[in-house]
Amino acid sequence: MGQKINPISNRISVNPDWESKWFASSSNYKKYLVDDFKIRDFVKEKLNTAGVRRVEIIRSRDRLMIQIVTSKPGLVIGRGGQGINQLKDEIQKTFYPQNLPVVRLEIVEDRHPELSATLVAQNIGSQIERRIPYRRACKQALEKTMAEKEAQGIKIIISGRLNGAEIARDEKFQMGSIPLSRYKFDIDFSVYHARTTYGVIGVKVWVNRGEFTDRIQEEQK
Numbered sequence: 001m002g003q004k005i006n007p008i009s010n011r012i013s014v015n016p017d018w019e020s021k022w023f024a025s026s027s028n029y030k031k032y033l034v035d036d037f038k039i040r041d042f043v044k045e046k047l048n049t050a051g052v053r054r055v056e057i058i059r060s061r062d063r064l065m066i067q068i069v070t071s072k073p074g075l076v077i078g079r080g081g082q083g084i085n086q087l088k089d090e091i092q093k094t095f096y097p098q099n100l101p102v103v104r105l106e107i108v109e110d111r112h113p114e115l116s117a118t119l120v121a122q123n124i125g126s127q128i129e130r131r132i133p134y135r136r137a138c139k140q141a142l143e144k145t146m147a148e149k150e151a152q153g154i155k156i157i158i159s160g161r162l163n164g165a166e167i168a169r170d171e172k173f174q175m176g177s178i179p180l181s182r183y184k185f186d187i188d189f190s191v192y193h194a195r196t197t198y199g200v201i202g203v204k205v206w207v208n209r210g211e212f213t214d215r216i217q218e219e220q221k
Helices: 026-046 073-077 079-095 117-129 134-147 212-220
Strands: 052-059 063-070 102-109 153-160 169-176 185-196 199-211
Touching: 026 052, 026 063, 026 079, 052 117, 063 073, 073 079, 073 102, 079 102, 117 134, 117 153, 117 185, 117 199, 134 153, 134 169, 134 199
Parallel strands: 063 102
Antiparallel strands: 052 063, 153 169, 153 199, 185 199
16 A cells, blocks of 8 residues: 555654645635645746745735745845745735735755755756756766665656657666655655656656654754
C-alpha cells in the first residue's frame, strides 16, 4: 500500500503539516478551498524561476497570510522590496479587490533545497525542458541530495517519450533507501511535468530525510 498512496498524506497523522490553516463554516468552506488552490497556482506561476517549495495559507477573520518557502528569497523580494510588494498587490487585486481580507506575504528561505523533493523535481524538469540529457540531470540530483548529511536516500522515476522515442517508457534512478511503508521516516514526495516538443515528461521524486525523532532533535538544538 505504501507505493500506491502519496507518502506525505500517508504520514499526516505522524507529522501534521498542512498547507492551509484556517477554520470556516459550511457555507464558506468550499469558497476558501477553491481560493487556496487558485492562489497557489497564481503564486507558483508568477515565481516559476524562484525555486518555490511551499505556499502556506493562514486565514483569520480579516487577514490572509501567505507564507512562501523559497530557495531564492532575494529573487522574490526584489530590489528594495519591489518584487514582494508587486506580488502582494496583484494577489489583492485579483482575488480580493474589496480589500477584505487584507493580504500579507511572508518569505521564508529554504536553506536545504537539495532535501526538497519539490525543488529537486523542478530542477530536473527544467533541465529536461532545456534539452539537457535526462540521465545527467538525474545523476547530478542524486549526488547533490546524498551530499547532505540528513539525506538517507533518494529515488527518481522519469516517464514519457524519453529522448524523443516513439514508445513511452520509464527509467528509475535511486541511491540509499526509501522505506515507504515505515512511518518513522520522513519521506518527501513531489511530481513535476516537464513540457517538451515530444510531449510531457513526468518526473517523480522521493527523498528520505531521516527519522522524525532525529529531525526534531536537530531543530531543537
